[in-house]
Amino acid sequence: MKRLVCALLIFAGIGVPASRVEAAVLDQVKTKGFLQCGVSQGIPGFSAPDDKGNWTGLDVDLCRAIAAAIFNDPTKVKFSPLSAKDRFTALQSGEIDVLSRNTTWTLSRDTSLGLNFTGVIYYDGQGFMVRQDKKVNSALELSSASVCTQTGTTTELNVADFFRSRKMKYEIIAFATADETVKAYDSGRCDVFTTDVSQLNAEKLKLAKPADHIILPEIISKEPLGPVVRQGDEQWFDIVKWTLYAMINAEEMGVTSKNVAEMTKSPNPEIKRLLGTEGKFGEALGLPNDWAVRIVKHIGNYGEIFDRNVGAGSKLGIDRGLNRLWSKGGLQYAPPIR
Amino acid sequence: MTGSDRAYIRTRLAANEPPPTRAGPFHAIVQGLFSGPLNIAFTLFSIVAIAFAALPVVRFLIVDAVWQGMDASACQGAGGACWPFVQAKFGQFIYGTYPEALRWRPDLVFVLGALLLAPLLAPAAPLKRINALLFFGIYPIVAFVLLTGGNLDLRHFLIGRLTAWNIFGSATTAGLSWNFWSDYVATAFLVAVLVEVGAALLGARARKASFTALFVFAAVGAVVLAADLDFGLEPVETRSWGGLMVTLVVAITGIVASLPLGILLALGRRSEMPLVRLASVIFIEFWRGVPLITVLFFATYMLPLFLPSGVSVDGLLRVLIGVALFSAAYMAEVVRGGLQAIPKSQYEAAEALGLGYWQTMSFVVLPQALTIVIPGIVGNFIGLFKDTTLVLIVAIFDLLGQLRAAFADPAWASPVTLYTGFAFAGIIYFVFCYGMSRYALSLERRAAVAGGR
Missing domain, CATH: 3.40.190.10 (Periplasmic binding protein-like II)
Structure with a gap:
């Protein structure tokens, strides 16, 4: 074993290609065929492995939603369980594509780490x-x-x-x-x-x-928790940001994972723009036009993932509170798609 | 001498008494436990103490335990262990998130290891030499290929990195890159030529030196070739390894690597060549002066900063190397203790027989020295086995790490989940450590019977 380890040390240093070309994250993800998502080592309701070893939780569902938007397949995600200490290093070094790990948005984190917060998936305190x-x-x-x-x-x-x-x-x-x-x-x-x-x-x-x-x-x-991406790739930043917004908008318009197929026939122009039957909003993000349909069909709208992971439908049973939609007295508010 | 100095002098022989007639287990118990008032008091006290300690454990683990259930609701309000939790998470505790369909591979590695190790440990089993070769030479490569899937996908060796060596493009055969291996062979011959020229200039035996260099390249190449071949196994990254599997991989690598390294370092520290001695002393004292946590942290978070961008060493491999070097330093000091206990006459006798340094060491000194320090070596192994839990700090999920992750599952959140998990882990650790220490005891006894000391 000693010899093997020594040999591997030498070859790991020498055998790996020397340069890594910095391509757009979306292209990298498409080439790899999966999304690499940083999650926690176990936070109930946000990211924790279930009995079969599958990751579940609110943070996890956001990653699955991004994968669904890109690949039309929510299983094309690999999860890196990260400790609180090394989560930012992992993102900065390019080891993960998006960090969705119960991370509080603060000014110093937003400015000094070379990272960007894309929104708030959960208002905690x-x-x-x-x-x-x-x-x-x-x-x-x-x-x-x-x-x-x-x-x-x-x-x-x-x-x-x-x-x-x-x-x-x-x-x-x-x-x-x-x-x-x-x-x-x-x-x-x-x-x-x-x-x-x-x-x-x-x-x-x-x-x-x-x-x-x-x-x-x-x-x-105030503990606004949200996903984080590296600075310098605006397209990827937009994709992660609008994945969450699409789920919030879907809840606001009453589009759920169950009725999304019928909703594509809806005459409502807002819903038509969201679901891509009108305009080319998906293409503007670098995604297919039915990107939001994919997200809602596979993962659900914001209300559904909240309920399933932390809300009334879960063991935790947390009240929506601040995380209600703005129209219902909460803070969750997504810019319009137009 | 005056009479007052004499405390007692017997003047007559004592009368011959008949041999004790009472024998057998009952007598042994009475004699051992109830021979006098003090002994009786101690016996009673011990029984009470054991009862106080053991009864609650038995009650928690067996009597009050919950044995069946689908989630935490079965264990809510239970006074004992929640075994369905362990049952549900068992796969994760053993394999981590290793893909379920591919778990036959670690299983096969476990079975092969056990099959090879058992005859190696049993004194009566034949073919020790072949067995040892299989276990230490072939088995690590087989285990590596099975666990990772092999096919390292190597593309550039030395020349390829220094120049634009790209004759074959991306052509591969059975997962082997033509570019890499042509580069490797060229480098090997280049180094051999350089060694030969250098040795000739220094007046040493040039041909022998160059053949040695080629031999080293061939040996290393054979190992890497086996690991680089594409056997059609689906690759599994070490990130998804976990549980007992990682604990065993880290512990066994550390144990197997640290003994030979430690022996070499101990010999180096007692060597008469000043440079070798200095290097050994610096190495040993450096690794003994640094806590294992620091080593792991450095390997995981600092090392990437020193490597050129784009070069990354697998996270688990970094930890393996750190643990191996760390434990080698401790092993060196244990072995050195054994070497110092061998009287000088042994060395002199060996010299008188005309034995050289390596012959003296391997036939006379080391067999005696290692026998003396078996308790120390096994103590090190057990310590290392338990220290592997520290890899949790660098985000590698060993048995204890998987346990902690499982605690976060809301489906199993109950007051006894925590205790159950730790009890389970405790039992596993105990089985391994106790097994090691029992084996070491039998080894010592055998060495004593064989005329050691």
């Missing part, structure tokens, strides 16, 4: 979970509480900001992983458990008696 028998109804009543959280995350800083600015006493008990944190909270080491609300809902399932705990209404931070 940090919240608190407490035991029901504590008789607490608002985060403002949490004075002198002990708070369980994960070390080295922004959640810890957000908690500090929240309590200090209100001159409330608190005690932080921090753990290395989410699993340890939730076990500590469940065993009564602390009064409050804090992380992003989507994760609070997911971790709640791991508690001994989930019904005995409530999530307080206060949201103390």
Whole structure:
């Protein structure tokens, strides 16, 4: 084995072609025959392997939607599970084509990394979970509480900001992983458990008696999560951006994976433009004109993927909240296709 | 000597007593566990302590455990392990995301490994030499081809990178690129000629040196050729490897590579050639001074920054090399301890018989030295086996990594999922480590019987 490893080291260095031609990402993806998508190593509802090892989740479905738009086949995706630390490196180095990994859009990430956020697939925010028998109804009543959280995350800083600015006493008990944190909270080491609300809902399932705990209404931070691409390829940026917009627009117009075939006959000009029976909007993106039909047919509209992965139709059962369509009091708003 | 110094002096012979009549297991138990008040107290205390530790474990793993179910709802509110979770994720724990249709390939590698290893470990089995050759020489290549699918798709060797060597275009035969292999053969002869000329200038035996160079090229070439052939196997990237498979690949590569490397380094450190000694000392102290996590991090995230753009080394391969070098340094120190324990007279006796350095080492010193340090070597192996979990940090999913990913599946989110998963992993690790240590014990006993020490 030693000899083999040495030989491989030499040949890996020497045998690989020296130069990689920087082609447009869409062309690269078409040549490869699949999309390489960066996801998490396991975040419930967003990206996690199921019993068969297939990746499922909201972030995963976005990648499948892009593949569906390009290949008319949502299975032509390969997933790279990435840790929070090396997700940006993997995208910058070209190892993955798109990063769809529960990533918060911030100014510094958008500007200094050579990357672009293409939109917001999920509006998250940090919240608190407490035991029901504590008789607490608002985060403002949490004075002198002990708070369980994960070390080295922004959640810890957000908690500090929240309590200090209100001159409330608190005690932080921090753990290395989410699993340890939730076990500590469940065993009564602390009064409050804090992380992003989507994760609070997911971790709640791991508690001994989930019904005995409530999530307080206060949201103390903004965590807009979205897909990321490399800078310098506007066409690819547009494709990823409009894949999400197509799903949001489809929900707004009532186009679902079930009725999309009938909807192509709809006289409504907005729907006709979305589904490519009028105009050449797909071609403008470098895709076929029925790109949105492919997305909705294989994956569904935004409401469907939300419901299936994190919403009422899933184990997590998270309320749509901020992620409702703009027309229903939420923030999800897609520019028109025209 | 005065009388006051004498504590007790026996003046008469003790009367001869009859041999103990009571024997057998019952007597042994009474004698061993209940021979006196102190012994009885210890025995009772131990029984209570074991009961306190073992009963909850048995209750959790067996009595209160849930054995059947489709998802976490079966385990909600259960007081014991949630075995359906392990059942559902079993494939992932063993193979990671290796394509299901192709899992016969790792299976075949496991079976072949076991078939070759068992007779190698059993003292009574015949044909040790052929067996060892198969296991250490042929098996790694077969395993490599089966797991990755082979067909490395090599295109350029040295000359091709330095010049525009492109005689055959992209012509290939059975997955072998004509360009690469013509380049390889040309390079081999070029190097051989250079070696011959250089050796002639230095006054050494030129023909022998050049033949050695050619031999090395041929040996390496044969290995690479086997790995480069297209056997029609579908390629599987190491990214989709995972679970116990990765744990075993990393551990076994580390174990198999570290022993010979470590022996060479230990010999180098005790060598009388100052440069060899210095190089060995620097190598050993460098790798022992750096934590394994740092090595893995460096190999995964820093190395790509130093390589020319477009050149990438497979992520798993980087980790394998890091682990092998790291464990070799530790192995070297263990072996050196054995070498130092051999008395000087052994070396002198070997010299007196007219044995050269390598003969002395391989026939006289190393067999004794290695026997002494078996406990240390096995300790290293076990440590290495458990250290493989650190590869999770560089985004390679070993057994523990797959476990953590499985915890994130909302379909299996329950209060006992975490404990069940870790219990399962613990059992697997225990089986492997305990097996290694038992085998090492039997090896020691055999060496002692064979007249070692």
